[in-house]
Amino acid sequence: MSAAPAKTPRWLLLPAKLGTFIMLMAKQVGGLSILAGKVLRRLTPGQIDRHELFRNMNRMGVRSVPIIAATAAFTGGIMVIQAAPFVEQVQATSFIGWAATFTTIRELGPLLIGLIFNGRVGANNTAELGTMMVTDQIDALRALAIDPIAYLVVPRCLAMVSMMVLLCVIGDAVAIGGAMLTADMLLDIDPRVFWASAMERLEPWDFWVGLVKSGLFGIMIALTSCYYGLQTRGGAPGVGRSVNASVVAAAAGIFIMDYLSTFILD
Amino acid sequence: MLPPLIRLENIHKGFGTPILEGVDVDVPESCIYALIGMGAVGKSVLLKIVAGLIEPEQGKVFIHGEDITVMNHLELAEVRKKIGMLFQNYALFDKNVYENIAFPLRRLFDLSEEEIQERVAERLERVALPGTEERIPQSMSGGQKKRIGVARATIAKPPIVLYDEPTAGLDPVTSQKIYDLVREEQRATGATVMVISSDVAGVLTIADRVGMLHAGKLVFDGTADEAKTSTLPEVRQFVHGLLEGPL
Numbered sequence: 259m260s261a262a263p264a265k266t267p268r269w270l271l272l273p274a275k276l277g278t279f280i281m282l283m284a285k286q287v288g289g290l291s292i293l294a295g296k297v298l299r300r301l302t303p304g305q306i307d308r309h310e311l312f313r314n315m316n317r318m319g320v321r322s323v324p325i326i327a328a329t330a331a332f333t334g335g336i337m338v339i340q341a342a343p344f345v346e347q348v349q350a351t352s353f354i355g356w357a358a359t360f361t362t363i364r365e366l367g368p369l370l371i372g373l374i375f376n377g378r379v380g381a382n383n384t385a386e387l388g389t390m391m392v393t394d395q396i397d398a399l400r401a402l403a404i405d406p407i408a409y410l411v412v413p414r415c416l417a418m419v420s421m422m423v424l425l426c427v428i429g430d431a432v433a434i435g436g437a438m439l440t441a442d443m444l445l446d447i448d449p450r451v452f453w454a455s456a457m458e459r460l461e462p463w464d465f466w467v468g469l470v471k472s473g474l475f476g477i478m479i480a481l482t483s484c485y486y487g488l489q490t491r492g493g494a495p496g497v498g499r500s501v502n503a504s505v506v507a508a509a510a511g512i513f514i515m516d517y518l519s520t521f522i523l524d
Numbered sequence: 525m526l527p528p529l530i531r532l533e534n535i536h537k538g539f540g541t542p543i544l545e546g547v548d549v550d551v552p553e554s555c556i557y558a559l560i561g562m563g564a565v566g567k568s569v570l571l572k573i574v575a576g577l578i579e580p581e582q583g584k585v586f587i588h589g590e591d592i593t594v595m596n597h598l599e600l601a602e603v604r605k606k607i608g609m610l611f612q613n614y615a616l617f618d619k620n621v622y623e624n625i626a627f628p629l630r631r632l633f634d635l636s637e638e639e640i641q642e643r644v645a646e647r648l649e650r651v652a653l654p655g656t657e658e659r660i661p662q663s664m665s666g667g668q669k670k671r672i673g674v675a676r677a678t679i680a681k682p683p684i685v686l687y688d689e690p691t692a693g694l695d696p697v698t699s700q701k702i703y704d705l706v707r708e709e710q711r712a713t714g715a716t717v718m719v720i721s722s723d724v725a726g727v728l729t730i731a732d733r734v735g736m737l738h739a740g741k742l743v744f745d746g747t748a749d750e751a752k753t754s755t756l757p758e759v760r761q762f763v764h765g766l767l768e769g770p771l
Contacts (some may be wrong), residue, residue, distance in 0.1 A: 351671035397577050398615035402628045405597070409631075 269401070271370050277467040284305040286485075286507065292409075293485050297415050300408045310413035318379045318414075319421025323428060329374050333366055334436030351447050355455030358437040363468040369516055372475035375422055376508045380483040383414055384504040387487025388497040395486070411488075422476030423469055430468060432478035467523045474519055475512050482508040499502065527589065529553040529659075529684065529716045530574060535583035537569055544580070545572060545740030551718055552601070556710055558731035558748070559720040560762065562771055565737045567720040568612065571686050574718065575609055576600045581722070587684070605632060606717075608677035612689040614669045621664075621672055622657035628680045647675040651705060667698035671705065678709055685709070687719040691726055697722060703730045724763050728752065736762065738771075 270335065300306075337358050343352050364397060390396050392457040399406045434456070486504035490496050525653050528550035534545040543566040549700050551557040559567050572578040574584060584591045592603055616624050625644045629635055636641075648654050651671035668747030670690055677685055687706060688749050691699035709728040710717050721727040728734065734751040736744040744751065744759045751763055 393613055394611045394615035395617060396610055398617075400577055400610070401575050401609040401611075404631050405601065405602040414601065429742070458755060504709065 260297065276523050277336070288479050289489070290485050293411070293488075294481055295463055296407045297412055297481075300405070300412050302511045305408050307409055307411070307413050309418055310409065311436040314413050314417035315421055318383075318417050319424060320377060320423055322378055322421070325378060326374060326425045326429045327432045327462045328372055329370060330367065330433040331436035333370055334433035334438075335440040337361060337366070337433075338437045342351065351445060352451065352455050354441055354447060355438075355452035356459040358452075358462060359360065359434050359456040359460055361431050362433045362437065364471075365466050365468075365516075365520070367433055368468050368471040368475060369428050369512070371426050371429045372422065372479065375412075375418075376479045376483075376505060376512065379418060379421075380479040380508050381501050381505050381507075383418070383480075383483040384487040384490075384501045385497055387484060388490030388500045391488060391490040392493050392496055396479060406418065411458060411484045414484060415477075417485075418429065418480035419473060419476035423472050426468060426472035450507060467519075471516060474482065474515050478511040479488065482511060526732070527590060528586075528670065529581065530557075531573070531584075531586040532570070533584045533586070534568065535573060535585070536581045537548060537566070537578065542740055543682070544573075544737075547583075547737065547740070547742050549735055549742055553716050553717060554714045555732040556707070556717040556719060556730055558727040558734045559718060559725065560722070560724055560734060560751075562739035562762070563722060566740065567737055568688050570737070571609075571688050571718060571720050575607055575686055576604060581677060585631055599653065599739075605680070606682050607682065607684045607686060608669070608675045608684040610673040611686060612692055614673050616661040616669060616672060616676070620657065621659050621661060622720045624661060624672060625679055625715070626649065627640075628676065641681060644675075647679050650709070651675045652664075652701075654671060667694050667702065670694065670702055674702070674709070678713070679716075681713060683715055685715050685717045686740040687717065688720075689721055690719060691723050696726075699726050700729075703727065706730055722767070738762075 288395050338354065341357060345351055387396075390410075396410075399409060403429060438449045438452045441452050442449055483504050484509070486500045490500040492499075526697045530549070530551035530732070531602050532547060532549040532564050535544050535549075535766075537544045547566075547570060547683065549557075549559075549570070569578060574587075576585075576595075579601050580593060583593070584618065585593050587603055587606070590603070592600060595603065602664060617627065619627070622644055625647055626640045629640050629643060644657065645654070648656060651674055653675075655669055656668075656672075661672055664672070674687075674690070679689075688705060690702050694702065703726050706717065706719065709715070719727055720729070728751065731748045734744070734746060735742050735750070738758045744754060744756055748753070751759060753758055759769050760766065761771050
């Protein structure tokens with residue numbers, strides 16, 4: 259008769275849990291890095307499926323414009339509403355245009371659009387790839403001698419990164435419009451004054467920082483959503499678990515990347 | 525005697541617990557080889573190993589005399605072009621019937637749209653589903669989806685066709701129609717076919733050779749008639765559906 263396994267002493271539970279967590283993180287980061295390497299290796303013009311690329315750009319990007327525009331418009335407005343009491347108190351109306359556009363272009367635009375994009379496109383992408391995994395469609399592709407990374411993952415990654423940057427440009431413009439309109443209505447600041455305030459102090463670099471950030475967030479969402487989708491096991495509940503893990507991991511990744519890129523780019 | 529077109533040597537594979545523990549299988553050319561056995565015995569795993577979709581932990585898989593376990597993904601893709609596969613749960617794409625069947629042709633061959641249309645129409649005629657090109661597979665019955673799967677697996681005229689539980693979840697009449705289709709297809713093309721099935725009575729009507737997996741090993745390999753008259757307790761019990769026995 260074999261002896262029962264020894265119970266882990268209580269004082270070892272915390273380090274054991276910490277070790278498990280670190281191993282899990284290492285596995286996820288390793289998996290994401292391997293997937294990134296596979297995608298990079300297939301980024302040669304002849305290998306990219308243009309039909310899949312344009313199809314994904316349409317459904318991921320074009321169809322996201324309404325929700326991104328709505329979110330951006332309200333975000334711009336909210337920034338002015340929040341700043342209004344302070345601006346009125348110190349009579350700093352000539353700064354409101356700059357403050358709103360600077361914050362939108364460099365920080366809030368890419369961040370909020372990234373989170374919305376993650377919730378809409380990233381989650382959908384994980385669910386789609388996860389469903390394909392649990393219904394053997396990915397194996398069917400491989401059985402047909404078609405590389406799933408080249409056929410499915412590469413076009414999706416390219417579409418997500420490029421559309422994230424474009425949506426950020428659109429979102430920034432709409433957010434600034436929303437801020438301008440709110441400033442006019444609430445603070446009676448003429449849109450021309452708002453615009454002049456923004457243009458006087460903004461630099462091209464501010465715009466580029468926003469674009470770089472949105473591109474980085476796009477890469478994070480693309481890789482995370484594809485990775486968790488392709489890791490899906492265990493039928494419909496497995497798809498749900500993957501979507502949840504993907505959205506949480508990408509959101510956390512967006513904030514970490516935002517912190518690092520802000521630190522480096524500033 | 526011709527060398528086997530598919531040869532599996534000492535295949536080991538497990539997922540936490542061992543499933544296949546030294547399986548040897550020889551599938552002669554232009555033959556229908558039925559692999560039978562209880563549920564969760566590793567039949568689907570073995571079929572996926574033949575298709576190069578799962579890597580064995582140990583052992584060799586020879587297709588046309590070449591060991592696919594040592595191939596890189598590009599070499600493996602070339603071998604897979606010679607294989608058609610029907611999956612247990614259809615694995616049809618989120619496209620209409622026409623696009624599903626045309627998919628391998630579009631991706632692997634440089635054919636005109638007219639040629640593709642012609643071949644898809646011929647396949648649909650063959651699987652008794654003419655005129656269904658525009659339908660969405662998700663709205664079709666299980667038997668129809670299996671037939672579309674057969675059409676997709678065979679449209680590129682592969683010399684090897686693998687069928688994973690082609691009649692699972694189907695009524696007896698539809699099941700027999702699917703088996704007849706598999707047999708007719710094989711006769712028409714001369715392909716080497718591996719079928720795995722838990723439906724012994726049905727699969728024995730079309731099999732040239734039969735292998736039975738049990739407890740991680742191939743415990744029987746012979747003709748369909750030999751399977752029916754085998755005195756091996758596992759084979760006898762499984763083939764005749766007896767309650768008494770080692771299974």
